[in-house]
Amino acid sequence: MFFKLACKSLLNRKGSVILALMAMTVSVFVLLAVEHIRYQAKESFSNTVSGVDLIVGARTGSLNLLLYSVFRIGTPTNNIAWESFEDIASNPQVKWAIPISLGDSHKGYRVMGTTKDYFEYFSYGKQHKLSFDKGRAFDHVFDVVLGSDVAKKLGYSLGDKLVLAHGIASTSFSLHDDRPFTVVGILKPTGTPVDRTLHVSLEGIEAIHIDWQHGVKILGSTITTEQIEKLELKPKSITAFMLGLKSRITTFRVQREINNYAKEPMLAILPGATLSELWQMMSILENTLFLVAILVFIAAVLGLSAMLLSSIRDRSREIQLLRIIGAPPSFLFLLIEMEAVLITLTSFGLGAGLLTTCLYGARDILSHFNLHVSTNIFSESTLYFVISIVVASIVAAAIPSLNAYVKAKNIES
Amino acid sequence: MTISLSNVCFAYPDAPDKPVLNIPSWNVASQEQVFVHGPSGGGKSTLLNLLSGILAPTSGEVSILGKRLDKMSQRQCDRFRAKRIGYVFQQFNLIPYLNAVENVQLPTHFCQHGKASARQEIEGLLAKLNVSPDNWHKQANKLSIGQQQRVAIARALINKPELLIADEPTSSLDQDNRNNFMSLLMSLVAENNITLVFVSHDMSLSQYFKRIDALSDISCLNGDS
Helix, strand or coil, rough: HHHHHHHHHHHCCCCHHHHHHHHHHHHHHHHHHHHHHHHHHHHHHHHEECCCCEEEEEEHHHHHHHHHHCCCCCCCCCCEEEEHHHHHHCCCEEEEEEEEEEEEECCEEEEEEEEEHHHCCCCCCCCCCHHHHHHHCCCCEEEEEEEEEHHHHHCCCCEEEECCCEEECCCCCCCCCCCCCEEEECCCCCCCCCEEEEEEEHHHHHHCCCEEEEEECCCCCCCCCCHHHHCCCCCCEEEEEEECCCCCCHHHHHHHHHCCCCCCCCEEEHHHHHHHHHHHHHHHHHHHHHHHHHHHHHHHHHHHHHHHHHHHHHHHHHHHHHHCCCCCHHHHHHHHHHHHHHHHHHHHHHHHHHHHHHHCCCCCHHCCCCCCCCCCCCCCCHHHHHHHHHHHHHHHHHHHHHHHHHHHHHCCC | CCEEEEEECCCEEEEEECEEEEEEEEEECCCCCEEEECCCCCCCHHHHHHHCCCCCCCEEEECCCCEEHCCHHHHHHHHHHHHHHEEEEECCCCCCCCCCHHHHHHHHHCCCCCCCCCHHHHHHHHHHCCCCCCCCCEEHHHHHHHHHHHHHHHHHHCCCCCEEEEEECCCCCCHHHHHHHHHHHHHHHHCCCCCCEEECCHHHHHCCCCCEEEEEHHHCCCCCC
């Protein structure tokens, strides 16, 4: 009966209740969205690379190295000599070493030159290895393995031919159109930048640049594809490389050795540490967003409280009647609180529904930023979230509720 | 004795020197029906609020159905009122957004011993009060005034009170409705052995009562106001 009274009373005041409900829904939406996206972004970021002990590149900022080597964001500052790579890869502490060569693209997706070891040793998330959805790793110079997004968005399947472009802009005028690549493998989705990468062998990268100088094609070059296959395509330089060590304890020693490497200035970073450094930089933004979301929510709750308070002014006859029937003043207090909680819970439902719909609609846009945001917004923290907003609305609604209580206590006036 | 007041004095806290009521002694016997008349603003509503325990007297004894209301806590008064006193107002007797059946059901919620009254009982009572069944599930503010007042009696009687207090219940009704309402009310009161205190300024209603008291006789204020 109590519940019915609260519901029907709200339904009776549709106009103001719907407005308060909308304000609350928007604020819940903002709160949930900020909370969800920051959680998902963090997950997505920290899942990008795992099992790699060190990432090595030319000397630059550690964030910069992480961004271009792992996230394919930004541009490499400089290359490192192939000899340096070989030198460090032969260090007895090193279990495996994967070279990376960046700089070309295909329709806006970055191309990464590497070795077959990449598919064997690189892992993401909780130590997941890359696995093939279709096909296999590259064997020949002009073989290419696609990330799942690349294959899906561009509609490639095994055996298709594609042409790489020089540089990383999405519309490039300097195409390596004389040397088409054949799709030999498509990777399973990983939810990391791997999905958006085309993988070719280092030899392939060398081969397409064989008759190029300073970023432009030399006219009149006549080396045929058959001739290239026979050449020994040893790269002169690479962009970066990833190291796996035999024992994690030696990580810092190897890192120091690389950083002090005499023949070439190089930088070795621990991906985990740099990821958290990156995340700390983001946390100011993240916290600001969260603060704004909380302020929006407080505004909405105060609006709700004001709406209830003004409703009580119109309901003094109703309060009097309830008192005569035998309702204690505390009943009126609880009735108003109940109305606030009902509005809050309804707006949570609406806000959560709205967010799910929006995330569903915005999946493509988000994945463009390498943010893989799950459309499932419910987690164990959702319960705490609901409890917090209900408590907040109960506290705010205490003002009108107390008003009703006092009115009920002194109904003769 | 259903009602027994002695040396009751009431003044609002913000004007303690101006008593609104001063009743040396006033008694109503069980199953008696009393018509109390007096001018508007003469303290009629205050008297009824004292009888129902909404207001506590400034001094004196208020004994209703053998219980001393002036000794009870507010919570006890609320429970006592819910269980044993029915109340009909001049207007706004029903929660406007509940339907007729829900309005009648509402007092059972505050009555401790009472489980929610069976639907049949509520509908039986409404039928007896000539509330037509197509009005039972209409929102209260969509009913005619006459129908609303009938539902109000049902609401007041659902907990089987021993005392019914009526505060000008007919003043918003037209002549026909008023006569129908009065005869219905009187027959129900007689049938259920209920004590009735009926307050009105309309002397023409006194024909339905054997005992007629003027408020000015009950309450003797020192002629300073």
